[in-house]
Amino acid sequence: MSETVELATQPLGIPRGRAMLERAEWAGRAFARYDAPTVRRIVAAAAEAGAARSKELAEQAVAETGFGVAEHKVIKNLACSTGLLETYGDHDYVSMRLDPAGKIVEIPRPAGVVLALTPSTNPVATVYFKILIALMTRNAIVISPHPYASRVCAEAARTMADAAVAAGAPDGAVQWVEEPSIPLVSALMTDPRTDVIVATGGTAMVRAAYRSGNPAIGVGPGNVPVLVDRTANLQRAAQRIVDSKSFDNSVLCTNESVLIVEEAVADRLLQHMRHAGAYLLSDPERDQVRAALFPDGHFDIRFVGKDAAWVAEQAGVRVGPRTRVLLAPFDLPVPEEMLAHEKLCPVLGVLRVPSAARGVEAASAILRIGGAGHSAAIHSEDPHTIMSYGAAARVLRVAVNVGNSLGSSGIETNLAPSMTIGTGYFGRSSVGENLQPEHLVNWTRLAYNAEATEVMADFSGLSPWRAPAGPVPAYPLASNAGQQPVAPVASAPQRDQVDELREEIRRLIVDELREIIRG
Amino acid sequence: MDSSEATEPRFDYGAFSFASKSEVLAKAKEFWNPDKTQFWSDAGIPLVIDRREEYFIYDMSGKRLIDVHLNGGTFNLGHRNAEVVQAVTLAMQHFDIGNHHFPSLARTALAEALVASAPPGIGKVVYASGGGEAIDIALKTARHATQKRKIISIVKAYHGHTGLAVGTGDDRFSKLFLSDRPEEFPHVPFNDLEAMERELRGRDVAAVIMETIPATYGFPLPDPGYLEAVKSMCERYDALYIADEVQTGLMRTGELWGITKHGIAPDILVTGKGISGGMYPIAAVLLNERCAGWLREDGFGHISTFGGAELGCIAALKSLEICVRPETRSMVHYIADFIGAGLRRIQAEHPDWFVGIRQNGVVMGLEFAHPQGAKFVMRHLYDNGVWAIFSTLDPRVLQFKPGILLKPELAEELLDRVEVGISKAWREVRGARGRLR
Known part of the structure; x- marks a missing residue:
């Protein structure tokens, strides 16, 4: 009996987790070539989908963890969904930056695969927050939630993932671990496919992230x-x-x-x-x-x-x-x-x-x-x-x-609104600011000869990035399938429908906010 | 010390050892298969596979090759896939081949998993020790269910070399052993619905057996609607439809079973090769209830000591589990998209040479403008670190079968190597033509 039990309980989690990182690597590579308008559309869709469920998931979070106050969590969930959209609406982490005077061109290069550890105390808001900053910077992200909040975090991640993919994000750009465990998290943190770990959680977890050998942004506790x-x-x-x-x-x-x-x-x-x-x-x-x-x-x-x-x-x-x-x-x-x-x-x-x-x-x-x-x-x-x-x-x-x-979390100040507070060198962290999209992107700098005789070429109007032609990746139809009427692929909603949807979501948010204020 | 080192065999595998690769080749000719051994030497592929891991195989010389032959998908999940190895290793603490007479733990578990994975209507699983035996079981089952004898297959079909299976295939393999039986095994041209209907019209056909994409024939793609029409003809003329999914199953087309992309629920589905995880031989025949009659009438009707060996069932369960992961399906779509685009780029640079790409997922056939074109390409790919095999029954076409877990960086490296190999093969062919003129 003992042998068969051992066979049956071989942990599926770790291989599945590694498969997620592998899929994320493909997704991240595709995503890294997206253009700015597509990225904006994806981010907006994910944020609005998240906001639309902020109340429901706030209640679920309290029910699952027993922590906190649902109506306060709604405020955080909104701040970390549509709120982020407002804060970073004008920011662009996708387009090239030109500095003709310095003769430098900067090309944004996403990290690739972000492994995000999220806490039980602020489960939905942190999941929303990390997904959105990953999407803004064209990163694929795998969420590994705290076990106390794994169900609601999975639900939060699924909400944004579905909306992002429907808006054109690469398949698998947002994934989540359904059944987190310490061995699984350790395996994901040390996996070479993880490009950066963003760890919000207890000190032990944050230190483990730094020890993993992978680049990590971890933050310590407050007092x-x-x-x-x-x-x-x-x-x-x-x-x-x-x-x-x-x-x-x-x-x-x-x-x-x-x-x-x-x-x-x-x-x-x-x-x-x-x-x-x-x-x-x-x-x-x-x-x-x-x-x-x-x-x-x-x-x-x-x-x-x-x-x-x-x-x-x-x-x-x-x-x-x-x-x-x-x-x-x-x-x-x-x-x-x-x-x-x-x-x-x-x-x-x-x-x-x-x-x-x-x-x-x-x-x-x-x-x-x-x-x-x-x-x-x-x-x-x-x-x-x-x-x-x-x-x-x-x-x-x-x-x-x-x-x-x-x-200090930037919701009632003009600091970067964040669920992840960089504690810098005082707090043994690599980041001293509130975590923000900028932290998930590097820039390749094309630096011209400083000599005045060498003139920088005109890059205005150029972009290395493209809008995807359809779903990414394309469904693998047979290469002779063009000869037949192709099975209808679910088409993206028309412009009007999208606007209507947005309006509906806005109404819901306003209603919820009103309730909170009254309450 | 020096002398003892010199006498030490260089290739010591514990159970046996060889002094050199040439010793292996000589003994292979002497004791194993002289023609096959000579064939590969003549073809410029002096390969004796030694080390193997992931999608790499290493010649005894140490030369590394990216494997896009995969033995028809046997190594779908890579060589010695760590998860499959672990599953089989653990299983060996408890299981062996098992006793085929009795109900068994592992066979039952795998059967349930296969049925759950299968197209609608499938309800039973029969096991074989390899694909050929599985095809024989499928054909015998069809004959039992319909009480008819004829089996239709396509010209240049390949379903294995066992007693009945060999009759469905090319004459080359049946006549050699005086095993051709044209009256029982009519062959019709692929993609020819009229020919198919002519054979079916007599209503004396037990089954049509089709690979969803005929592999050994170079993966010619079924015309849009062809398989669907064959299936409805089968229904009209009371013949069964047997889907040979040995090479097109297990996510290679981007869905677990290629036949489901055609909306076809076959009466019988055969799987082999990749289901073994490349670690323990096993094949399986999936039957719908109509075909399962003999399992109720005489369950001892087909006996196979090794068929469904329990260790093989464990390897298969793990392989199936890996294949059905959503992550795996997604990756196959990425790989198919990426490799397909890369090949089209290479094709655009060699339009007179690289004349066609047949692709469905990671099932690919590359067509070259020379009757033996794929043999040239095969050799140049080999020189450049890629192992892909020509199509035995259409050597213009190279079988190109990337693994379903291929990593992005290896996919890039593969395309780099393929581009060079294809160019060099073209130069050789063009040069030879120049000299001939």
């Missing part, structure tokens, strides 16, 4: 300090911090971890925060919450993305049902203080400091514990404090007078 000094507009700061900390029940890696407040304004700020829905834990209650969240010195993942009332109940603390955030005061930002570590649930550490300068130092202490290179926030009107905070904290983005969840 976000937020400083409020005496110059801040306290009421607004309080509202923004509570909104941000409760957004999607703190599953974004950009959620605030520890509030550092100048003593002189601390009581007033906390009062405003209580009005906004925060509950200030007493010291014994704080100890109960700490013990519940970190039972053995590690964050208990049962609490990831759960709401404040549930967290309080589990800790044996009675709070009102409308409580959105639990405030947990502590005195010393040191590693053995568990509340100074990252908390992916609406529990916010609170640290009082005598001055803004001490606050900057406290923030540095928080970032020594975790979250190096990631993000920090500040609420202040004093440019000196803001500057010294930005120059001292070992992070690569500081959100100013805005909630950090949507601030």
